[in-house]
Amino acid sequence: MSWVRALKDTARSGMTVERTRLEPLIAVRAAVGLALVVGVSLALLGPGAAASSAFGAYMAALATFQKSWRPRPVLALAAGLTLAVSTFVGYLVGSSHVPAFLLLLAVWCFVAGLVWAAGPTVGMIASGNVAIMLVTVTLPTSVPQAAGHAALIAAGGVVQALLIVLFPVRRWGAQRDALADALAAEADYARRLRHDPVASFDPQPLMRARDAATVTARQARRRPAELHGARGLAERIRPVLASLADPAVGAPGEGPARDRVRELLAAAGSVLDAAAHAIRHGDPVRLPAPALAVLKAPDTADLFQGAPLRAARRLAALLDDVLETAEPGSGRTADPQESMLRPTLWELTPVALASVGAELRPGSPVLRHAVRVTAVACSGYLIGHALPLGHAYWAPMASVMVMRPDFTQTYTRAVARFAGTLVGVAVATAVVQLAQPGMYLSGLLAVVSAGLMFTLMRTGYAVAMVFVSAYVVFLLGMGGVRWDQTVPDRVALTLLGGLLAMAAYAVYPAWETPRLRTRLADWVAAGGRYAAVVLEQYADPAGARRGDVRGALLAARDARAAWDEALDRAAGEPVRHRGISRAAADGAGRAIAAMGRHAMLLEAHLPQRSQAPDPDAAALAHALRTATEEGARAVREREVPRWDGVRAVLAGWDAPASGVLRGAAQQLLDSLDEVSEALRDAPRTEPGTGAATRDGNLEGTPRERPGEPPGEARGDPSP
Template identity: 30%
Template sequence: MSRHARPTRQNSPAHTPRVRPLPVRTTVQLRRPVDIWHKPALSAAVALAVPDMALLALGRMDLVLYTSAGAMCALYGHGLPYAARARTLARVVAGMVASLGIALLAASSVSSPGLLVLLASLLAAVHKMACDATRIGPPGNLIVTFIAASAFFAPQHASEVPAHLALAVAGGAVAWLVGMAPSLIRPHGPETIAVARALEAAAALLRAEGTGALTGRQSTAAAVGAAWQTLFLVPATDGGRNEVRARLERLLVHAESALAAPTPDPAADPVRAARRCADLAHALRHARSSVPAIGPSPAEDREPAGRPRIPAPGRDSGVRSVLARLGPGSPLLPIGARVAAGCCLAGWASLAAGVGHPYWAVVTAASVFQANTTLSWQRAVQRFLGNVLGLALFFALLPLIHTGQPAMVLLALAFQIGAEALITRNYWLGSVCVTPMALLLTEFGNTAPARTLISDRALDTLTGAVIGLGCCLLITNRRATDRIEEALEHVTAAEAAARQLLEPRTVPDHRTGWARDRLAHSLVELREAVDIASGEWWQRALPAERVAVAEQQGHRTLSLLVRHTAAATLAA
């Protein structure tokens, strides 16, 4: 039996259900903003401004929903190297246009609002599963679902659909150009930011090394792993790119060495090492056109250049990985079913309450469904609070909005920037800007009185939040602890494979890098599984002791791998 083996059902309290309280204070607590929030904010604002100004000049602001569908794609892919970003943005635009096409065809051919709600809910479930399977990152499925759900209830004739889709494609083309434009100024920006984050995490770990905080090791391992995955997306065909990638890999190895405990060089001062990591991160963040050739430390002077590190084999990529995550038995399938059911019930309840266009209830319910009950509860509270405050802000600005469409365009752009600036602090704070921006997008082609629009949205928000949260509370993920058991097995296997490479006579090679990748990835997956299961309000007791032992031993083995590689490097 392995050291982390699963205890028997008869002797383990892990199958005793426990009710966990739902947090309140942390739900509205503000966080530090994300370091690159301004990039998606400005990109989306520019991508929206170009078609908006054109439509304003033509006097056709009633078409803004369709151009915005493509332009909002500029929010995606900002953490990816530009070669990968080009592919990702193209796929996001294609998915957005396809979803919009389905919605517009349904709007032009289906007269039953109840059936439209059902179709919008099924499409929202597809968006949720697809975004989770592709791990697209923020803003996830919400933007696509909002645009598509709105289009289901937009007045439409079948003959107008091709022209409206062409406008979406045009907006998507603008978004693609805006998203790729920074590559002309800073072609290696995304990967340098990823490595800088790893160096900053390493600096924080070195400062806290005396306390032996496991949290610091977890965050550093996650940051280093994310940076490696980013570097693996950089093409390795061009000589210049290989040189830049080699420099970044060398700096990333330097950040990774912070995981060694004790440090590879016994005489090293953790405070000086932390300062050096912070200085390297600062230099990377302020590098513009190229990655600087930062001078190495005396120990690194003896480090051989080596070849670019390659990703570990055995992992599917691209379409195969997405299909594997959506295959039979996938945990995303019940999530999709829960989204479809919750959105459908919310939309039908909104219709029963007398709202003629219940897309906002569908979108609200779709936004509530998160990885676990705790996160869903927090999102429901945040969504309701932010939307109510956003509606109040919209009402306060009605005199300015009624001055004309130019003011509406400028306000929509300002709200877009404000939403991206605030949403990383807390979702409710960003929703204060998202709500009036969304209302402005639909107000351009809407003849309903503003007060009616506000009351309908308030009712939709309450309905969607309550029903969405109710579905999450009634249908909990009771098998979340099973994922912990699987993650523990993966950590055990990865640790065993890693220890085979720690023999004194073993010379580190590409297998060492693969073992480090595998073990670090397994530890991150274990922590993610524990965090998700810990957020379920009705769940079996978690194997906390086994998880703690597995994480401690796993990070110790990871440290030994780093030291093993560093010792061989210094001896070279």
């Protein structure tokens, strides 16, 4: 992709308005907290103190909108307290001379860049603290005043945390939605399997449900009964649905048995939808009687035999468990010892430090981001001081808030920030000119602007920046600062900061494109290990450990998620591919995903512990593990992988113990051959604008950072 096309795509993305679920009640609560802090500070301490406390309350509220399953009061306190410390230390250093503050800014920016290794929420809070600290250190005029301003900033965070505790909005609402979405996705999948027995499945809802189910010990004791256990059942239902529908291991493609499969899938969809509705709203389960009748039909045993009959019975049992779990007040309790426990903030510290330390190596994208953001912030601060504009901190502040470890997000946010700033200051300036607001009216307008930002922040970064810019204009207006003393400076320096951020990525990039082959090789190896572990369950049913299968599946999910994320980032980078084309990436991705699906079908029919060992499965597991490890090495070295060992084992099979094993094993080899064909025959074209198709899918989940959910933070608009 050329630079011109990349810039056009990022500019278009930055101006996109998304349609997403808004949370007006939470936004109102955040705005009320901000209003309380600003009003009390204005009445008792004056506009300067009110501005400091407003920044603390604003940042604390903003932190609670990030993608994190941690208790929101904890995030508010963490954001407010860390900003207070940053402000006080920044004033102590910055009040003496510029070089000392520049050194502190460099240290702060470098650390803020590195902590992205601990997760997007931590990185967002750290970046926001650095950006707002650049403003708040200019408000006090003495050390005692600086301590007072820091205390007010911390108080703003405390107020927001108290409001969350005293006025909760839909307790466990995010966790309820995540679990309900997972069950609804299973329901939709069951209905699609009626018409397409090998339909693809989007694993994203299951990923979010798993992450939402990871709680602290205190949360585990308080979690509602209907949120305990249903997520695990949903994951076990998915392979059963696939094995029941797939003609290779389930019922024939046509005939009475296939008609019953369609009826069972439709009934499963109805049951899962009813459970999802009950969990989302906390209502009793309302199950359609026809669906229950189909699941309990006595003639199912006459139509099915072998694997299809086992799958049908297993599906009915799992759906019974889902209904029991989804019923509010069912009496089920969450045992902290059985929950997936998330570390507390204190326990998270050494884990986060280890994650940061792992990025202190040459070639690390996070380390490159830390170096970039440090150089850009310091350069912007020096240039801002050299220009005759005043408010020099706006240039580095804009840079810190738009810069991300990857190219696409950095450029998208730079465009969106400048466009939103231009519109926001224009609207706010017009209001100021027409209304001539005083101190209290300016404070009210600032609170209203912040409230609108909290409400609309998930509709797009550019939209949020409109209200953030208006918020700053009105907030500074409380102290009598005229609009013409701030608006031109803010627009010019925001543009400067965005240009510096974009130039830094062009000069010192961390492209994902050259690493695509490594990501693909990791996925090949992880997928092969997962399939091999499943086969080992057939080789030694009595001594097999089911936990090994789960661990291998999670490792394969991590590798799949890393590949998808890398491919998405590479699609928008203005560099040519180095070793793998878009066609090869798409073809290989589909083939490895199909291999994961075939392994999942084998997992759905794991033998009983009393069943006799299958020596053919042991030989195939060893061959598959060895071949995929060698194949991964070949992919990294730009060679075409070969699977002769797997092919030789299958050729030597005479009469395997399980027909399911024979069919799935041949499908595994076919998928591996498709990987080789994709890497051998695909045209050498540069990557386009999409990611590998998620056909048939080994369910993937992004690599879970310590204590944080995967993916980008929800929003990060800062003044």
